[in-house]
Amino acid sequence: MPSSALSARGGRLAALAVGLCWLAVLFDGLDMFVYGSVLPHMLAEKSLGITPDRAGDLGSYATFGMLVGALTAGTVADRVGRKKLMVACVTLFSLASGLCALSGSVEVFGLGRTLAGIGLGGLLPTAISMVSDYAPRTRAALTIGLLMTAHHAGGILSAYVALWVVEPFGWRAAFWVCVAPLLFVPVLAKFLPESLGFLVAKGRVEEATALAGRFAVELPAAPDRRTPADRRDALADLFRGGEWTRTLLYWLASFGGLLLVYGVATWLPTLMRSEGYELGSALTFVVVFNLGGIVGMLVAGRAADRFGAPRISSLWFALTAAGVFLLSVHMPLGVTFVVVFLTGVFLNSAQTMVYATVSLRSTPDNRATAVGWTSGMGRFGAVFGPWLGGQLLASGNGDWGFTAFAIAGLSSMVLIGVAALRGARQAPRAGTTQELLTTH
Structure with a gap:
């Protein structure tokens, strides 16, 4: 196959990898913003006995989980790989949303939001690292900027979920919608390649070189060990x-x-x-x-x-x-x-x-x-x-x-x-x- 054809095919595969990361971050944004979108319903219905002060506490649980997820993401990714961590994060915040939908008390709901926050906090920096590996070098900044738009697109989606789903079916339905990304997990696991930076750092240079050639991207330099x-x-x-x-x-x-x-x-x-x-x-x-x-x-x-x-x-x-x-x-x-x-x-x-x-x-x-x-x-x-x-x-x-x-x-x-x-x-x-x- 001519080199130009191979390059074009590799470019399409790289775009697929970036697109998968974009969808993962979209679901991240949906799960992050959905609580704020359905909160007026929860307060009006006095669901789970939530009062404004308890609602503020619950909102902080998710952001505390994000703090934990963000601080531990790098260490975990260095051990298991960025692809596995992304799959685990999407799985975690999706299942945690199911726990919120099933919750019968403020305590269980708060646990669900905390666990969701850990997954949300770990996903975004990991997805950025993945995109940095597979974005065209001449458009890396633009690609990362586009990835960041997915988070806000998820916020937009959360508002429509609240408008279209919560009114007829109640606030729990919105969290069931946030379980849907579980269907995306097998696709992510099958088609998302491993991070080139992770493979190089682990000494799996031949595997990284093969992937870089297949996806028509540059092989990253070995990290500076500190x-x-x-x-x-x-x-x-x-x-x-x-x-x-x-x-x-x-x-x-x-x-x-x-x-x-x-x-x-x-x-x-x-x-x-x-x-x-x-x-x-x-x-x-x-x-x-x-x-x-x-x-x-x-x-x-x-x-x-x-x-x-x-x-x-x-x-x-x-x-x-x-x-x-x-x-x-x-x-x-x-x-x-x-x-x-x-x-x-x-x-x-x-x-x-x-x-x-x-x-x-x-x-x-x-x-x-x-x-x-x-x-x-x-x-x-x-x-x-x-x-x-x-x-x-x-x-x-x-x-x-x-x-x-x-x-x-x-x-x-x-x-x-x-x-x-x-x-x-x-x-x-x-x-x-x-x-x-x-x-x-």
Whole structure:
């Protein structure tokens, strides 16, 4: 067979691998956002005895599970392989949704959401690694950006599940829909190739070379092995000299950013209903919000490459805060849709700009450590955000929900700005900002 034909066939196979990862992340987004989409029904029906404060706790269970899943994904993937971990993650969050659908108590429902969170937190970074291996090198950044849109497409799907399924069949039906990805697991297991990076790291170079040739992609370089002492030194470097203040500022900015992302994602439909909008409109806001997230992911990196990641990060958080605050004002429906869309554009990529700023202002030898710990500290904000919204509603201060989230956006704007001003040196760039849209 001519080499051009082999290359074309390999390109189609690589597109299949990327497409399978996209579908897996779509289901990830569906499972993540479905709780927020059905929450107004659960509160109205007083299902399982859920009150606003308990609802906030339950939202935090999933994000805590995501924290555990994200922190352990790399270690597990290095042992069993990225393909097996992706299959396991999809299986876990699908079965956990079944547990939520069957739950007869808040405790069982909370266990289901925690287990789902572990699967959700482990899937996304693993899928990004897979896509990085099989994306065309000239379009790697674009492919990763497209993968990230799947998460928001899942959020859109969750709103339609709530609109079309919950009304006639009840909230449990939405979680049964989230069990459906189990049907996708055999397809994933059969057709998704193993990560080339994993095979090379394990010394299975011949197998990796054969796969790279079959899929018409480049073989990744062998990873730089770092000892535990090296990793400890990289972490210590973040606190040496005057670096400790900048490190803490980045961590706090990340905390505020993910508090915003997951707080708003969990409570948007409920808070919009509390502002007087009908349930149908409140769920449509979820669709518009996630459409904005898709647009934001595609344009944020390009804007930061042109104007600088710290500047865009601060500006994005300021615009996010303004948009979130405006949602507390009852405006004409058309204007509200525009504000929700623009808030989605800026909110969902503002946090990504924090990672871009940290990465571009770190030295090559501690870049991975700096970004990883910034993401990890931010995950505590992801746990706190849903809880905060629940506490405000439970205390009768639901009107302050959007205001509290807006304050978080303003604080992150200030923190990232001060950290950037304190950064005296600019490290060599590892790539464009668009290539850094890989942590969420």
